Amino acid sequence: MAKENKAFVKEITPQSEDFSRWYLDVIQKADLMDYSPVRGCIVFKPDSYEIWEACQRELDKEFKRTGHRNAYFPLFIPESFFQKEKEHVEGFNPELPWVTEAGGDKLEERLAVRPTSETMIGHMYAQWIQSYRDLPVLLNQWANVVRWEKRTLPFLRTSEFLWQEGHTAHATEDEARAETMQMLDIYTRFVEDFLAIPVIQGQKTPSEKFAGAVDTYSIEAIMKDGKALQAGTSHYLGQNFAKGFDIQYLDKDNQLKHVYTTSWGISTRLLGALIMVHGDDRGLSLPPKVATTQVIIIPIGPQKSREPVVEAAGNILNQLQGLGLRVRMDARDDVSPGWKFNEYEMRGVPIRLEIGPRDLENQQVVLVRRDTGEKQFVPISELETALPSLLDTIQHDMFEAAKTFREDHSYTAENLEEMTSYINDKRGFVLAGWCGSDECERAVKDACSATSRNIPFDPPAQPTNCVNCGKPAKHAVWFAKSY
Amino acid sequence: MAKENKAFVKEITPQSEDFSRWYLDVIQKADLMDYSPVRGCIVFKPDSYEIWEACQRELDKEFKRTGHRNAYFPLFIPESFFQKEKEHVEGFNPELPWVTEAGGDKLEERLAVRPTSETMIGHMYAQWIQSYRDLPVLLNQWANVVRWEKRTLPFLRTSEFLWQEGHTAHATEDEARAETMQMLDIYTRFVEDFLAIPVIQGQKTPSEKFAGAVDTYSIEAIMKDGKALQAGTSHYLGQNFAKGFDIQYLDKDNQLKHVYTTSWGISTRLLGALIMVHGDDRGLSLPPKVATTQVIIIPIGPQKSREPVVEAAGNILNQLQGLGLRVRMDARDDVSPGWKFNEYEMRGVPIRLEIGPRDLENQQVVLVRRDTGEKQFVPISELETALPSLLDTIQHDMFEAAKTFREDHSYTAENLEEMTSYINDKRGFVLAGWCGSDECERAVKDACSATSRNIPFDPPAQPTNCVNCGKPAKHAVWFAKSY
Numbered sequence: 028m029a030k031e032n033k034a035f036v037k038e039i040t041p042q043s044e045d046f047s048r049w050y051l052d053v054i055q056k057a058d059l060m061d062y063s064p065v066r067g068c069i070v071f072k073p074d075s076y077e078i079w080e081a082c083q084r085e086l087d088k089e090f091k092r093t094g095h096r097n098a099y100f101p102l103f104i105p106e107s108f109f110q111k112e113k114e115h116v117e118g119f120n121p122e123l124p125w126v127t128e129a130g131g132d133k134l135e136e137r138l139a140v141r142p143t144s145e146t147m148i149g150h151m152y153a154q155w156i157q158s159y160r161d162l163p164v165l166l167n168q169w170a171n172v173v174r175w176e177k178r179t180l181p182f183l184r185t186s187e188f189l190w191q192e193g194h195t196a197h198a199t200e201d202e203a204r205a206e207t208m209q210m211l212d213i214y215t216r217f218v219e220d221f222l223a224i225p226v227i228q229g230q231k232t233p234s235e236k237f238a239g240a241v242d243t244y245s246i247e248a249i250m251k252d253g254k255a256l257q258a259g260t261s262h263y264l265g266q267n268f269a270k271g272f273d274i275q276y277l278d279k280d281n282q283l284k285h286v287y288t289t290s291w292g293i294s295t296r297l298l299g300a301l302i303m304v305h306g307d308d309r310g311l312s313l314p315p316k317v318a319t320t321q322v323i324i325i326p327i328g329p330q331k332s333r334e335p336v337v338e339a340a341g342n343i344l345n346q347l348q349g350l351g352l353r354v355r356m357d358a359r360d361d362v363s364p365g366w367k368f369n370e371y372e373m374r375g376v377p378i379r380l381e382i383g384p385r386d387l388e389n390q391q392v393v394l395v396r397r398d399t400g401e402k403q404f405v406p407i408s409e410l411e412t413a414l415p416s417l418l419d420t421i422q423h424d425m426f427e428a429a430k431t432f433r434e435d436h437s438y439t440a441e442n443l444e445e446m447t448s449y450i451n452d453k454r455g456f457v458l459a460g461w462c463g464s465d466e467c468e469r470a471v472k473d474a475c476s477a478t479s480r481n482i483p484f485d486p487p488a489q490p491t492n493c494v495n496c497g498k499p500a501k502h503a504v505w506f507a508k509s510y
Numbered sequence: 511m512a513k514e515n516k517a518f519v520k521e522i523t524p525q526s527e528d529f530s531r532w533y534l535d536v537i538q539k540a541d542l543m544d545y546s547p548v549r550g551c552i553v554f555k556p557d558s559y560e561i562w563e564a565c566q567r568e569l570d571k572e573f574k575r576t577g578h579r580n581a582y583f584p585l586f587i588p589e590s591f592f593q594k595e596k597e598h599v600e601g602f603n604p605e606l607p608w609v610t611e612a613g614g615d616k617l618e619e620r621l622a623v624r625p626t627s628e629t630m631i632g633h634m635y636a637q638w639i640q641s642y643r644d645l646p647v648l649l650n651q652w653a654n655v656v657r658w659e660k661r662t663l664p665f666l667r668t669s670e671f672l673w674q675e676g677h678t679a680h681a682t683e684d685e686a687r688a689e690t691m692q693m694l695d696i697y698t699r700f701v702e703d704f705l706a707i708p709v710i711q712g713q714k715t716p717s718e719k720f721a722g723a724v725d726t727y728s729i730e731a732i733m734k735d736g737k738a739l740q741a742g743t744s745h746y747l748g749q750n751f752a753k754g755f756d757i758q759y760l761d762k763d764n765q766l767k768h769v770y771t772t773s774w775g776i777s778t779r780l781l782g783a784l785i786m787v788h789g790d791d792r793g794l795s796l797p798p799k800v801a802t803t804q805v806i807i808i809p810i811g812p813q814k815s816r817e818p819v820v821e822a823a824g825n826i827l828n829q830l831q832g833l834g835l836r837v838r839m840d841a842r843d844d845v846s847p848g849w850k851f852n853e854y855e856m857r858g859v860p861i862r863l864e865i866g867p868r869d870l871e872n873q874q875v876v877l878v879r880r881d882t883g884e885k886q887f888v889p890i891s892e893l894e895t896a897l898p899s900l901l902d903t904i905q906h907d908m909f910e911a912a913k914t915f916r917e918d919h920s921y922t923a924e925n926l927e928e929m930t931s932y933i934n935d936k937r938g939f940v941l942a943g944w945c946g947s948d949e950c951e952r953a954v955k956d957a958c959s960a961t962s963r964n965i966p967f968d969p970p971a972q973p974t975n976c977v978n979c980g981k982p983a984k985h986a987v988w989f990a991k992s993y
């Protein structure tokens with residue numbers, strides 16, 4: 028499907044010139060997506076869908092390890108369900124698409140295309156849960172959801188997206204809160220260890236929490252333009268949905284009680300994060316753990332010496348695949364090595380392995396790191412140990428580089444003026460004291476378009492005064508512009 | 511989530527009394543599904559969703575082995591797209607749900623919730639394919655689809671269901687036809703080897719083919735009530751969608767040509783087949799390859815001797831899990847062994863492993879087959895070889911039993927009277943000659959509600975005359991009532 032285009036790297040707008048343009052250039056040129064004819068809906072092309080599959084495998088393993096099982100609930104949700112939790116309906120109503128006709132008839136009750144499934148799942152849990160012996164219920168669903176957003180951006184904010192939504196019900200608040208935190212930790216480990224994206228754990232302010240939640244917790248990542256991206260959320264829903272949907276159980280003491288529920292999710296917007304945290308002016312750069320192709324082998328050299336080189340490259344390919352590494356070879360001879368170098372850099376393959384006639388003579392290859400551009404000669408006999416170790420190093424270094432970037436773009440503001448200057452001139456995350464009032468949060472937004480990201484569990488400093496009103500700060504809050 | 515109910519096996523209607531009732535009893539009592547509040551939409555509970563996950567893993571491996579990649583296309587399809595292929599719109603229009611409002615506004619163009627994605631994917635392929643070098647395009651999508659059916663039946667015919675749909679584009683008819691057949695073969699192997707369900711490969715008659723296809727091929731399975739179930743279809747679409755959506759490429763000879771496309775799919779209706787082919791009056795019976803739990807270990811015996819028995823059972827559990835077998839233990843002591851026996855038979859676990867104090871003394875266990883009820887004593891020291899071998903035997907025997915059932919319920923009819931008598935009195939598949947006219951096909955349906963299932967590639971006999979009009983038969987056709 029890729030069109031050959033020898034100059035395509037030149038077509039990417041540099042990040043420094045226009046980060047948004049750079050992003051849109053990269054996702055199309057790296058063949059990750061295409062726009063569909065339906066407003067705000069994109070096509071996930073194989074290269075991006077494979078990244079999502081890798082994320083699914085990794086997370087699904089963690090969900091199952093912690094006792095969750097997968098299930099699947101209906102796409103359509105009756106309108107009346109949204110009325111049962113007041114904040115929920117207010118939060119989601121403006122974004123819902125409605126099915127009003129089906130099978131040739133007008134429907135008696137409109138059906139929403141699910142934006143999230145607390146209501147449908149709440150309704151089902153009410154049928155399934157009767158006694159304390161039925162608890163906890165620990166389910167997860169991999170699904171598509173739809174939110175009719177005003178402004179859309181591929182991967183980050185699309186009308187339809189793919190995600191997982193976990194929904195659990197518990198006998199006690201303690202258990203439900205422990206579950207909420209457990210899942211936030213699982214997300215944190217996944218995003219940091221697998222995607223090599225450092226995140227900040229914390230609690231959302233009331234104005235930013237999930238519609239219907241008691242408490243929302245998030246992990247927040249910084250993109251290379253200094254904006255924040257919410258990479259995952261875990262909600263403690265208390266008894267809000269249990270009361271709305273009448274999810275009750277008979278406890279050991281023979282009392283009828285409402286359950287406590289949680290929900291938690293990550294979505295394909297993580298693909299956007301992956302691109303914007305690791306990408307550069309040459310295109311995508313994928314951490315080895317998530318890369319579908321970890322090593323691309325490219326035989327080089329003149330036509331006349333090609334055969335033994337390609338044969339040796341093929342042997343290396345087989346040997347490395349035998350080790351379980353994800354390796355491919357591009358031995359096409361109608362495309363130049365230079366074009367291939369650009370192509371696989373653009374697509375973010377972590378390591379390029381070059382081998383030419385002279386390398387073959389010396390029984391060595393050249394390894395080139397996508398993240399740093401660093402080259403090294405490695406004897407063929409040592410590849411089996413050198414490559415896995417280099418992949419580990421790259422995974423580690425990419426995480427550290429992203430962490431350093433975040434540290435270099437983290438600030439502390441004492442007042443609105445400082446806040447505005449950091450947000451507008453420096454771009455990044457700004458820690459500030461907050462008195463806890465909605466007004467002061469809004470004042471920050473009005474001043475510089477930054478919103479509260481979260482109240483970190485482990486703030487690097489503890490500001491004493493509110494950044495807006497100067498009253499004693501109740502919390503340290505990270506502010507940033509966000510996707 | 512399971513409610514304890516010591517008498518539940520008694521609550522299943524026997525198959526011989528009312529097969530439909532039996533089916534509905536089993537799927538609820540084996541905890542596979544629940545009805546949702548939305549018409550014709552069901553909840554896939556973990557026990558059924560896990561079977562679907564096993565199917566996905568197995569098929570996905572085959573798709574990838576044959577060069578296909580996964581992608582994801584939008585759920586919503588603009589109304590105008592359905593107009594571009596005439597037969598397609600006529601076939602699907604009556605079943606479509608329509609989104610007419612979204613984000614608070616009435617939409618300018620109605621959006622269908624996808625019943626299948628030929629149109630959307632056709633539209634995208636037209637953008638992606640320009641040259642012969644872009645071909646073939648070999649994509650697959652795992653997705654939910656919606657068809658607003660008049661009568662619904664859990665798993666078999668639900669308003670929303672889960673499936674995969676492969677969509678490929680080729681430069682030549684030969685290549686596209688080869689792909690169509692390759693995928694039919696992959697489905698056949700999967701359904702026969704993995705689900706232990708024998709199928710008949712063949713071509714659909716024009717009246718039964720996919721709306722928009724040139725030729726539709728299917729695999730058809732017989733259920734225990736003698737009805738047919740279409741287990742998978744593979745369509746050769748010719749240039750119908752290529753012309754409707756303008757999918758053209760520049761060939762080596764510099765000519766602009768339309769591509770040839772295929773599509774193929776299997777869905778969660780296979781879960782219904784699995785239940786109705788292998789299930790019996792004791793409930794579900796799962797082939798070992800698809801069973802999430804292949805062996806359930808149940809320690810038995812009086813309370814006082816329980817501890818060493820449970821310990822020994824735990825050791826066996828670890829040992830077998832170490833072999834990669836999917837084994838669980840139920841050591842609850844507030845539930846009787848008899849209840850557990852019923853429960854795991856109901857849920858279809860292929861092998862029950864019982865161990866009691868006397869077994870422990872003799873260093874042996876009892877293995878009980880779900881499919882035949884057969885018991886055998888096996889020394890603990892031989893379990894590592896005996897169990898994998900018994901699982902293979904069960905998988906093989908279940909397939910053979912289903913095949914024998916099909917042979918016992920296959921007939922040949924010379925005329926409508928015989929056809930009607932076989933269909934109504936014997937129930938099953940009836941092979942008959944067919945002249946090729948729609949009228950004669952309809953005459954069979956009018957006479958006994960049987961429809962043509964397919965024109966088998968390899969018919970057991972070659973009838974000479976049409977079952978209705980008596981003219982020379984063009985084809986041997988399998989007729990049956992169907993789901």
Ligand SMILES: [Zn+2]
Nearest residue numbers: 462467493496
């Ligand atoms: Zn304040």
Ligand SMILES: [Zn+2]
Nearest residue numbers: 945950976979
């Ligand atoms: Zn005829």
